[in-house]
Amino acid sequence: MKKHYIKLLIWFVSTTAFSQVQGVGINEDTPQQALHLGSSSGTIRVDGLNDANSLFNGGGAVTYPLFVDGAGNLTLEFKPIYNSNGSDALDHALLPGSVVTLPAGDNDGVMVGELFNFTIAVNRASILEVKYNVSMDVFLNPAETAISDRRARRVNTFFQVNGAGRKYGQSAKCYTGGSVDSETGKLFNTSTSYITLPAAGSYVIRFYGEVSSGITNSTANTGLATCVKFARGNDSLLFRLH
Template sequence: MMKNYILTFFTLLSTCLFAQVNGVGIGTTNPQQKLHLASPTGTIRVDGLNSPNNLYNGGGVDKTYPLYVDSNGDFTLKTSAYNNSDGGDAYTSTAAINGTVTITTAQSPNDGYEVVEITSFPFTVARNTILEVKYSISIEVFSNSSYNIIQDPYARNITNFFTIDTPTLTATTRRYAPSSRCYFNRNDAAVSPMPAPDAATGFIYNSGTTYIPLTPGTHTLRFYGTISSGTANRNTHIRFAGGPDAIFLRLY
């Protein structure tokens, strides 16, 4: 009987030592990690992450939600962002905003194109990471800085995009998440010479999303807006970021 106790003791001891050195295996006697689920159908259930217990779990049969790891290594369903306007205006009057761009018939060159840097966001990362960027920028279209409506039969193309770590915009600069809108008002002065013919007014939006790999260091996002009136300069005045705008930055 004593031999059986001794044999059982050494069996348990060797099992514990094996588990401490190699990890804990469920369905395997040779765990390859600290916790190894060997079953091909093995899953993990955490009651603290289910819909009755976690307000970030929306519930619903056959619906899933992203699982994240916080700085402590804890699992969580709550997502956090490096920058998130979260219902507020991303481009406020306190930021460095240059939100207008103008084309006039008198300017040179007569190429019907202008570009402006709207604002920038510097930030620092300590490791290799993936940056997710989502933006939504409001646009208002006028014929001049007095905010008169356009009264000609020509379309305008308005584009927004951003660059990363490029202080000067050139023809070869990588432009991320470009988004465009076309403005057209056919009720022009030649057809309808009234003082104020009908035209669309108010905000339109350009929105974009992209993912960028980054190395450790300080980086700068620069948001731009462009206007094109065709091959010739036609009076145009665009006001960017004058409405409720949004930006979302998240590091992975």
């Protein structure tokens, strides 16, 4: 009896060691990883992710993206770093740089102001997806006098990493008016961009508003008086790491 017990124990240890080296195969005779799922149809089914068991599966014939969280759990839930999700993302009263004013006779006819910024820390090289929809009102001056000179103003918005280098997510609108009764109203710049974060570390993503007008044949000092007030409407933001 004792000999049989020893033989059985040796066989069990040997089998366990073999399994640890080779992994576990399902429909796969020679597993290449700790768990190797083989399938002649090329599909894998997880009932916990179907439309009956997951709130994030809308059912039907369409497909849904699968995510992995920090603990290694598989989920259909979309979890961005930040998503305003219908609420107003930017309060102009809390953004000291939300008004960008171009004075009449400005030398190059361009004025750039930082509207807001946010810091993101990553532990590996990553790609940051940024979506924005930012509102703006265009006037002649901070007193909100309507533009009536029939000359165009261009308003551009963009992101930069640490305030330098490539301009991401550029979007622009032009505005003009022919009388003091001209419609002002809110315009919106909208864009989606993917920002490369090359290594682990902390990055400051800075968002700018650029106002330009009045340049004719590169003649200096022809800037037209313009005042753009940003973030007065229902603005939206989404940040997501890849």
